[in-house]
Amino acid sequence: MSKYKTYPEYKSSEVEWLGKIPKHWNVKKIKYSAVCTPSNIDKKSKNGEEAVILCNYTDVYYNEEIDSNLDFMKATATDEQIKKFTLRKNDVIITKDSEDPNDIAVPTLIIEDVNSLVCGYHLALIRATNSYGPFLKRYFNSKFARSFFATKANGLTRYGLGTYPLVNAPVPMPPFTEQETIASFLDSEIGKINQLIKKQEKLIVLLEEKRQAVINHAVTKGLDPSVPMKDSGVEWLGEIPKHWDIVPMKRIVEVKDGTHNTPKYVTPSKYSFPLITSKDFFGNRISFETSKFISREDHFEIIKRSNTEAGDVLMSMIGGNIGKAVIVKETADFSIKNVALFKAKAFSNTAEYILYYLQSGLLDIQISLLSRGGAQGFLSLGDLRNLQFFKVPKNEMKEIVRYLNQCASKFDNLIDKAQSAIELLQERRTALISAAVTGKIDVRGFKNNEDVL
Secondary structure (H helix, E strand, O other): OOOOOOOOOEEEOOOOOOOEEEOOOEEEEHHHOEEEEEOOOOOOOOOOOEEEEEEOHHHHHHOOEEOOOOOOEEEEEOHHHHHHHEOOOOOEEEEOEEOOHHHOOOEEEEOOOOOOEEEOOOEEEEEEOOOOHHHHHHHHHOHHHHHHHHHHOEEOOOEEOOHHHHHOOEEEEOOHHHHHHHHHHHHHHHHHHHHHHHHHHHHHHHHHHHHHHHHHHHHHHOOOOOOOEEEOOOOOOOEEEOOOEEEEHHHOOEEEEOEOOOOOEEOOOOOEEEEEOHHHEEOOEEOOOOOEEEEHHHHHHHOOOOOOOOOOEEEEOEHHHOOOEEEOOOOOOOEEEOEEEEEOOOOHHHHHHHHHHHHOOHHHHHHHHHHOOOOOOEOOHHHHHOOEEEEOOHHHHHHHHHHHHHHHHHHHHHHHHHHHHHHHHHHHHHHHHHHHHOOOOOOOOOOOOOOOO
16 A cells, blocks of 8 residues: 555554544444444235335345346335335445354445335345445445454354444544545545456456366367267267267266255264365365364264265255365265265276366256256256266276366466456455555545556
């Protein structure tokens, strides 16, 4: 932030984590600057109540701003709820509970009046009274507020932010016109940073598409362009090398699955075992740091049907990330939930080939065919065992895997660089917001230009 000037004079905020603030600023509790109201409007429609549209949790969590272009959920509300929670321009909405305390008090801003739009459940409405809504929204974006509200959230498996810590949270408060200037400055500069982030995100999408195309060609056509081809007999697959065969997955490896029930979670100890789900797949590894633990008795019951070993392939078989997969590299004992298990331990090339097959787009095609136009939120064990797979000579499979390891590594490095660039831009965005809303930089002379970044 060295390119920005500081204020001439500072004073103690008397709030340890805020440090010093500009001399003419004050620190006020939110309740003296805004009305904070947790919503109680759920997603249901009831007879006798008026039809409304809900600004719900996902609308807030995934959008910096709310306007009429979003596809809102429909519900009903009482007259009292409508009066209390109908949203106006410059209202701030925050999340008030989550499975992760760091996702507490994630804010969005209502940027236009939307007819019949009300604040939904799991959210709180922050309506500025003696402050400027867009400034308050940026305050909630700051690293200071993020840390403060994370520590104030209560819960074990799900965390909630109570009304008391919310309304009594300290906010550094400049004069009203200065709040407007700071908000305008941040809108401009954060907009530029967001454009750079979007460019990197677009690059990642293009790299992932190219990576998938290279994998798809190798696992379906092989590496030799001169090899004779034949009709695979599968309409969506087309031709394959003449010496290959199409077989069900169960002909190549044993296919199992984990439990689909939820055992009782216990405190990690030498007598408990990790229960791994696809949420614990990070890149090409399993994270035991994020997993929940179950008792020895439940673990041994689950592994009767799904004993995982190093070299096996695990794949999500339920939800929005069906097909997300890793090769087991750990020797630790653990159980699996809502995860398929391809027993490829004795054939490491087969394990890697299966992994590339799952990344090739072929699984997506078969899921689409299985869903028959509807939603396919689950792949059964039978579906998995009958996936159309390839019987490839071992030496050729080895060459394909070696080639794809080299190609995938190049793409992964480029994707990692783009992701690192995004993370740096996100850090800069948070740092800029935090500096501006706490007076660490003086933007009162701000003029919109293109050279700020």
